[in-house]
Amino acid sequence: xxxxxxxxxxxxxxxxxxxxxxxxxxxxxxxxxxxxxxxxxxxxxxxxxxxxxxxxxxxxxxxxxxxxxxxxxxxxxxxxxxxxxxxxxxxxxxxxxxxxxxxxxxxxxxxxxxxxxxxxxxxxxxxxxxxxxxxxxxxxxxxxxxxxxxxxxxxxxxxxxxxxxxxxxxxxxxxxxxxxxxxxxxxxxxxxxxxxxxx
Amino acid sequence: xxxxxxxxxxxxxxxxxxxxxxxxxxxxxxxxxxxxxxxxxxxxxxxxxxxxxxxxxxxxxxxxxxxxxxxxxxxxxxxxxxxxxxxxxxxxxxxxx
Amino acid sequence: xxxxxxxxxxxxxxxxxxxxxxxxxxxxxxxxxxxxxxxxxxxxxxxxxxxxxxxxxxxxxxxxxxxxxxxxxxxxxxxxxxxxxxxxxxxxxxxxxxxxxxxxxxxxxxxxxxxxxxxxxxxxxxxxxxxxxxxxxxxxxxxxxxxxxxxxxxxxxxxxxxxxxxxxxxxxxxxxxxxxxxxxxxxxxxxxxxxxxxxxxxxxxxxxxxxxxxxxxxxxxxxxxxxxxxxxxxxxx
Numbered sequence: 001x002x003x004x005x006x007x008x009x010x011x012x013x014x015x016x017x018x019x020x021x022x023x024x025x026x027x028x029x030x031x032x033x034x035x036x037x038x039x040x041x042x043x044x045x046x047x048x049x050x051x052x053x054x055x056x057x058x059x060x061x062x063x064x065x066x067x068x069x070x071x072x073x074x075x076x077x078x079x080x081x082x083x084x085x086x087x088x089x090x091x092x093x094x095x096x097x098x099x100x101x102x103x104x105x106x107x108x109x110x111x112x113x114x115x116x117x118x119x120x121x122x123x124x125x126x127x128x129x130x131x132x133x134x135x136x137x138x139x140x141x142x143x144x145x146x147x148x149x150x151x152x153x154x155x156x157x158x159x160x161x162x163x164x165x166x167x168x169x170x171x172x173x174x175x176x177x178x179x180x181x182x183x184x185x186x187x188x189x190x191x192x193x194x195x196x197x198x199x
Numbered sequence: 200x201x202x203x204x205x206x207x208x209x210x211x212x213x214x215x216x217x218x219x220x221x222x223x224x225x226x227x228x229x230x231x232x233x234x235x236x237x238x239x240x241x242x243x244x245x246x247x248x249x250x251x252x253x254x255x256x257x258x259x260x261x262x263x264x265x266x267x268x269x270x271x272x273x274x275x276x277x278x279x280x281x282x283x284x285x286x287x288x289x290x291x292x293x294x295x296x
Numbered sequence: 297x298x299x300x301x302x303x304x305x306x307x308x309x310x311x312x313x314x315x316x317x318x319x320x321x322x323x324x325x326x327x328x329x330x331x332x333x334x335x336x337x338x339x340x341x342x343x344x345x346x347x348x349x350x351x352x353x354x355x356x357x358x359x360x361x362x363x364x365x366x367x368x369x370x371x372x373x374x375x376x377x378x379x380x381x382x383x384x385x386x387x388x389x390x391x392x393x394x395x396x397x398x399x400x401x402x403x404x405x406x407x408x409x410x411x412x413x414x415x416x417x418x419x420x421x422x423x424x425x426x427x428x429x430x431x432x433x434x435x436x437x438x439x440x441x442x443x444x445x446x447x448x449x450x451x452x453x454x455x456x457x458x459x460x461x462x463x464x465x466x467x468x469x470x471x472x473x474x475x476x477x478x479x480x481x482x483x484x485x486x487x488x489x490x491x492x493x494x495x496x497x498x499x500x501x502x503x504x505x506x507x508x509x510x511x512x513x514x515x516x517x518x519x520x521x522x523x524x525x526x527x528x529x530x531x532x533x
Binding site for chain 2: 333
């Protein structure tokens with residue numbers, strides 16, 4: 001007992017087992033953003049993957065949606081402590097995109113239309129556990145949730161699942177992104193509660 | 200706060216988190232946006248990410264360019280001023296924890 | 297530098313169905329200026345902490361502070377403060393905070409206060425401070441936008457204007473019977489023009505309310521020719 005605010009429980013007391021430490025379950029889909037929502041028409045959208053040597057490959061919206069589609073149902077965990085279970089998405093596995101560009105680099109920086117960036121080890125993006133998604137619950141992904149397309153990397157905190165993504169850049173060094181350079185953890189594993197730089 | 204759309208607030212909400220590392224109230228601090236030249240105080244910035252935290256993003260009210268980022272962590276405050284990379288991590292005094 | 301102070305809830309007053317005025321006793325409170333706010337920190341048994349900002353509703357009064365709390369449906373902190381925190385129990389507060397959205401009776405010049413819903417709370421601290429001052433020759437206009445008559449905070453105090461005050465309540469959804477102005481969103485016609493009181497270059501304007509309200513009013517004020525340096529805004533979510 002702290003002696004302060006008796007009876008206040010926060011929202012962390014239900015859903016044992018599927019809930020990483022310090023998280024609470026939510027039915028809603030909170031929007032958290034670091035700036036105004038960009039509105040990118042699909043006809044202007046593209047995704048570019050660039051290797052550390054400068055080799056690149058770009059997909060238009062039509063080309064991306066013509067690739068083999070997957071339909072993951074996953075739990076997602078936000079560093080602001082909400083977790084949402086059994087979220088249903090559609091999109092392209094990142095294995096499909098990344099294997100089109102030759103690279104020996106071990107890291108990737110994701111870049112978004114609003115200037116946001118986040119850094120990821122390559123091994124967290126391959127092996128059928130990360131996606132570029134364009135629909136949620138059977139509907140086109142809304143702009144406030146990252147539409148037309150965002151990353152989905154459900155085994156890491158959701159700030160790693162960059163909204164409005166437009167480029168994936170291979171890097172030989174680990175380059176901290178928007179939040180990683182301001183105190184967030186480089187890796188962000190919710191089960192190890194890697195919220196901050198030194199967690 | 201509406202769960203479906205979190206609007207931006209203004210820089211007045213930065214007064215609490217920043218009070219731990221400034222000797223004077225920082226919300227009256229003034230700057231001119233390097234991108235659009237609009238003058239504003241920290242209190243006038245548009246701030247995203249308030250409420251649940253931990254990361255707060257302050258943007259120019261004129262052009263939305265990045266003006267500061269603050270991340271409140273138990274025992275520490277990370278502060279990045281301007282739109283570059285490389286935040287400072289301030290230890291919080293014990294009385295502020 | 298600021299530290300967390302224990303604050304004991306001494307009184308809870310319903311202002312509306314979902315709005316509460318909460319008075320706390322805070323030993324060691326250093327005093328504050330109208331318009332300033334505090335951060336309130338709640339701690340759960342497992343150590344989890346949540347912090348939110350609340351405006352101070354009254355001028356400095358020794359170690360007693362009054363906060364205005366509007367319930368946010370589904371919110372983590374406001375429903376607890378509004379309805380569950382027992383009178384006599386402790387929370388922690390940090391403050392006073394904010395030097396931007398503040399006013400004291402020593403700041404000369406006419407005042408234009410524009411509040412939306414619970415955004416009237418910090419403006420009430422300014423109005424109350426002005427009423428407590430012997431010299432109040434300079435005009436003060438309060439324009440207060442609410443959904444309907446049941447949503448008016450501080451209804452009794454606002455029913456009788458003090459010397460130099462012009463208090464106008466605008467209803468956006470339902471106006472009281474016989475009201476000359478039909479219910480509707482605040483428009484340019486509801487605001488004083490550049491030649492109406494409170495006029496002059498030193499007429500300071502404070503606008504507080506939900507983000508959309510503040511954006512809207514700020515746009516009206518700028519279109520009406522008021523200068524941005526004399527407009528101070530505070531948005532809440």
